[in-house]
Amino acid sequence: MDSEIKRTVAKIPLLSIKAGPRDGDKWIERLKEEYTALITYLENNKQADNDWFTIESNPLGTRWTGKCWYIYEFRKYEFDFEFDTPITYPDTSPEIAIPELENRTEKMYRGGKICLTVHFKPLWAKNTPHFGIAHALALGLAPWLASEIPNLVDNKMIRHNEDK
Template identity: 55%
Template sequence: METWDPNTKLTLTQIPLLTMKAGPRDGAAWMQRLKEEYKASIAYTGMNKSNDNDWFRISTANPKETRWTGKCWYVHNLLKYELDLQFDMLVTYLSTAPEIELPELDGNS
């Protein structure tokens, strides 16, 4: 953190820390981790909205809360580009980061 700029440090101090080390196959511990993830996501989204920097919405797409879907957007030259997004929390989550997919851009780059 020593090399991070002051704005990044300030942002991180306003987001609750995640302390539970659990993944989807950890049962009750996973549910506790999800609560922490929700709190952090809500805090981050709230900060973005208050700074007029709102750029995504996500929600769970299955009962185990391992698949997430939503929308993300970008405004360029007063045009808003909105894309679907999706990702899965792999059973190896924490060791393996989720891969965010933008299906509409698949094969276009």
């Protein structure tokens, strides 16, 4: 891992319980760890003036939705994102989707799922079960937004709300 990734990971609590949605009480304990890591990550972002997403889940922690945003050229681009917790979680990372951007970039799959295969999924695999949802956002969604949103804006694939 490069130093930027190490600094990011160092600020997010690592998880210890290896459990997925089918694991009953162990999953509830894992969810507690997930929420703790997410809260810590959100608080750290707010303190660093780097607030860039909101997130919530259904009561079972199997469906997650939120909003993410990226500031480019002093303009805020905001998107809804979503993902389901895979049945084989935490061995399998979540597939984060931004449905409104589907078919606008090659770094996306059907349903608006962002491409995380080359860089993020190997990192996730090496760090199972210690990585969780906060890590997927920090090391998957955030770099994807930073890479893709400027490109999409510059190529006029997306427009700011004020320009619509």
